[in-house]
Amino acid sequence: MAAVSSEYKDPSDNFVWWIEGDRIAVATSKGNAGTSETNEGKLKPVQLGSGNTITDGVIISYYAEPDKLTSITGTIDIDNSLQPGLIDYVKAKALMDAAASSTEPALAQIKMASAQQCMANYKECVRRYGMKKTDKVGGTRGVVPTSLI
Amino acid sequence: MAAIEFTGKEIYSRVLQAVPGVSENYVINLINEALIDMGRYPNQIENAKTDLKHNQLWYALDDDEGITVNKVFRCTILNSSGEYIKIPRLSNGEIKQFYNESSTSSNTAWTEV
Numbered sequence: 001m002a003a004v005s006s007e008y009k010d011p012s013d014n015f016v017w018w019i020e021g022d023r024i025a026v027a028t029s030k031g032n033a034g035t036s037e038t039n040e041g042k043l044k045p046v047q048l049g050s051g052n053t054i055t056d057g058v059i060i061s062y063y064a065e066p067d068k069l070t071s072i073t074g075t076i077d078i079d080n081s082l083q084p085g086l087i088d089y090v091k092a093k094a095l096m097d098a099a100a101s102s103t104e105p106a107l108a109q110i111k112m113a114s115a116q117q118c119m120a121n122y123k124e125c126v127r128r129y130g131m132k133k134t135d136k137v138g139g140t141r142g143v144v145p146t147s148l149i
Numbered sequence: 150m151a152a153i154e155f156t157g158k159e160i161y162s163r164v165l166q167a168v169p170g171v172s173e174n175y176v177i178n179l180i181n182e183a184l185i186d187m188g189r190y191p192n193q194i195e196n197a198k199t200d201l202k203h204n205q206l207w208y209a210l211d212d213d214e215g216i217t218v219n220k221v222f223r224c225t226i227l228n229s230s231g232e233y234i235k236i237p238r239l240s241n242g243e244i245k246q247f248y249n250e251s252s253t254s255s256n257t258a259w260t261e262v
Contacts (some may be wrong), residue, residue, distance in 0.1 A: 002190045003200075005229070006201075006226075006227045006228055006229050006231075007229055008226060008227075008228050008229060009228060009229050009230075010228060010234060011225075011226035011227075011234045012234050012235060012236050012237065013243070015222075015236040015237075016236060016237055016238065016239040017224040017236055017237075017238055017239065018238055018239040018240075018242035019210075019221060019242070020207075021244055022209065022210050022211045023207045023208060023209050023210055023211075023222045024207070024208050024210055024221060024224065025206050025207055025208075025239075025242070026201065026206070026208065026224065026236075027206060027244060028224070035205065035246070037244075037245045038246055042244075042245075042246075043202075043239075043244040044206075044244070044246060045203075045204045045205050045248060046201055046202070046203065046204070046205075047203065047204065048201075048202075048203040049202060049203060050203060050204075052202075052203045052221070053200040053201060053202045053203065053207060053225055054200060054201040055200050056198045056199070056200060056227065056260075057199075057201025057226060057227045058198060058199050058200075058201050058208070058224065058225070058226060058227075059196055059197070059198045059224075059233050059262060060196065060197055060198075060218075060221050060224050060225075061194065061195075061196050061221070061222055061223035061225075062195060062196075062197070062216075062218045062219065062220060062221045062222065062223075063155075063188075063191045063192075063193065063194060063218075063219045063222070063226075064188065064194065064195040064216065064217055064218060064219065065172040065184065065188030065217035065218075065219060066184040066186060066187060066188055066193060067184075068181055068184065069157050069177055069180050069181055069184065070164050070177075070250065071157065072156070072157040072158055072173045072176070073154070073156055073157065073158055074157055075154050075156055076155050076156065076157065076160070076180065076184070077184070077193075078184065078187060078192070078193070078232045079192065079193075080154075080155070082187065082192065083155045085187070086160065086180065086183050086184075086187070086212055087160055087163050087164075088180040089177055089179070089182075089186065090160055090163075090164050090176060090180055090181075090183055091163065091164055091167045091168070093179050093182065093183075094164050094168040094171055094175075094176070094179060095167060095168060097168075098168045106164035106224055114167065122183075126186075126187055126190060126192075127190060130167045135230065136170050149166060
């Protein structure tokens with residue numbers, strides 16, 4: 001397998017991508033793969049010569065899941081503004097489990113009510129205002145009109 | 150670095166106030182459950198790169214890859230000047246030729262940028 005240099009001057013002219021299930025497809029109309037449906041101008045995988053690759057040829061941008069916490073002393077991979085929401089979620093679930101295993105009905109009800117309050121706080125923090133709390137957009141800005149020349 | 154960086158320990162101490170006697174492992178599991186739920190909302194944006202391979206159409210995005218992807222919103226390709234150029238998304242996602250995708254997991258090695 002050999003690393004080759006990219007020879008695509010402007011990939012936006014002849015590359016496309018799409019998602020299907022758990023995978024991304026990258027296709028190009030450049031090059032010829034040797035059949036009537038894969039010749040020059042038809043969409044097909046990149047044609048670089050057998051075994052060849054373009055090192056780091058693709059970069060994708062995506063909404064990601066935070067990294068898993070593996071130890072209790074590990075740092076949590078989310079924005080600071082979402083930490084109260086995380087605490088609410090964990091407390092809500094812990095209180096729900098505690099309510100389920102409680103033998104005293106009155107105590108179970110109190111724990112369940114607390115759990116529901118914590119879950120409501122979590123939903124408001126993350127689902128309703130999560131994006132607004134973590135975005136870095138702000139301040140004055142100017143509008144640059146398109147040049148018509 | 151953030152002014153305050155929470156660790157699992159801080160969350161654990163807060164939970165102990167509400168539910169005394171829970172174990173650290175139990176709280177770690179709940180934290181990870183919360184992180185998965187939070188990941189469903191567009192709060193965290195990341196980038197990752199991989200090699201472009203001859204005659205390979207599919208690149209795997211499964212959870213067992215080095216990255217955990219919820220939604221891809223941009224794809225860029227390296228050009229001859231060393232720049233990454235955004236490419237359009239094909240709306241119908243269909244081409245005539247069939248390409249087998251069964252071996253993409255072992256062929257795709259994403260690295261966070």
